Amino acid sequence: MTIDNSWPVPFILAPNTLAVDAVVSFCVSVLLAVMINAEAQAFASTFLGDSRKDAKDRFHFNAFLHVDILGTICYLVGGFGWPRTMEIDASKFKRPRLYMVITRLAGPMANLLLAGIGGSIVTFMNVMEWEPRVFLMVIGVNVTTAVYHLLPIPPLAMGSLVTELMPPDNVRARSLFRLLGPYLVVALTLMDRITHQGLISPYFDPIIKAVYAYFRTL
């Protein structure tokens, strides 16, 4: 199989990519990425001490209930995004700030894991001489999501590191940062797209391409 059959990575919805199969594959991959990201956070927080008996927002594995409005807009604009923020009670953790960061980071780690599973499916399909292009999209979207979570703005995973490092007594600033974060990310991505002056993508795209190449060719 040649690389010509696969879609560009990172995949971004644009007039030249608006084919029905590409759009459907992208949407399905986004749902998978969002679900795995959210459930991994649920798993990590449960594992680290914040276990809940009848939580409605965890372990239901229903992608549609994890979808966040701004996170989805960001997927449509920039090819990456985030799930609805999971409620986590950091006071139940033994080391609240560290464990909080670990919990949030579990999301992108799970995206990489899913990309790995996608990679093995692609290998399997190549052995069977089937076309794996939909699974290549799954790998692409998950890698893109994982890499963009390095942006230090909440609700992206690295953003929680910044929030946790802010002075603990300044509650107002932290909640303001958390509240405005998603809008800031969407605004930055939109600027990137509209002005064609790369703000973030020139730094992130090469990383994404390299990680993607690793998963698809191993």
Place this chain on the structure above:
Amino acid sequence: MADKVPGKAWVVVFAGTAINLTLGILYAWSVWTKQLINVPKAGQLITEGPAAGWTYLTNAQAATPFSLCVIIFALLMIPGGRIQDKLGPKVGAITGGLFLALGCIIAGLSKSYGGLVFGFGVLGGIGMGIGYAAPTPAALKWFGPHMRGLVAGLVVSGYGGAALYISPLAAYLIKSGGVTYSWIFMGIFFAVVVIVAGSLLAWPEPGYVPPAAPVKAGAAPAKAAGTIIDWVPSEAAKTWQLYALIFLFIGTTQSGLMIIANAAPILKKAAKGSEFLMTNAWILPSFGGLVNACGRIGTGKYSDILGRDNAYTINCLVSAGALLLLPLIIASGNIFLLFVFVGIAYWQYGGGLALMPSYTADFFGPKNLGTNYGLVFLGWGGGFWMTKLAGTIRDVTGSLTWAFIISACFLVLSVIVCRFTKRPMHVGTGEVR
């Protein structure tokens, strides 16, 4: 407590099998794509033959609706399980079946690639996800732990068994009426079957206690004793046993896929030398489907008698043996032995798919089985790792021998995990063994 299972229970089981027989349309995909693939002419209008009015597809395009269908199927299985847990199996099965039927009709009428992506890929995937989750848990609720294996096997055998009849049926319909006709016929046929079979699915009335195994004087107590407490998924996710089940699932899947992926192409090549197999080309795919379906029923049956652990152990150890011998068999190129070994793989792969729902029901109770089994089903996704590793090993060492050995070791490890895994005790209600 009744001594015998009511007749209604068996009606539910066979209605479930019928529904899975329609959902298994996934296996017949290649019958349609065979009519449409033509790489040099891709994009051009087909003017003659059964597919007149459609456009030619490339291989990549032909594979896309299928892959989408599989992923959406997996994505919707857990929400589908919740629909069945909340609204009952009738709603789940009929909604799912109607989505699939509508998808087939849309795919047929559109006569286009986009229609196949939307109809078969999206709607079909939604239908399978919602529909697949409904029949098995509904049927299991009627039976005590001693019958679960057989019942789960019978119901899920429909999905594997679909490979047996849908391909010939679709091929016949395409020959007699064309591609569009075959899609529309299938759609209407599925709608009728799921509405009839779906309305026969039912839960037992509240307070129904499934009959226990007949106790003979002096006989050992039933081996497949299950929990009487219904665990909710978030509780189940906190027990290590759930992860052990996922691990067991990875174990059975990886070796099955590994043999199928590597021996099946070799078998195909070897079959070219045999005149009988060339004239009867349908044997190869049907063989896999048949053994797969039999493996589901057979493993289910003997897991009821011997206990799940023993059934799992037998399947895995036989497979491990097969894996260790496989390099020799491939080298010999003996068609009969290859058939036997591929058969073992299909049997144990199908058997795993029948064992795991029963395991989940034994461990976490029947009430939330839909969702709980969805969690365990994640292990199926993990099984693909092995084929990936196998590719790497072949690149490094030049042969698959070590991959087979590692896979066999993984199976033995799974058996050890299986022997050590006992069902969890519910803390909240103070359940004791």
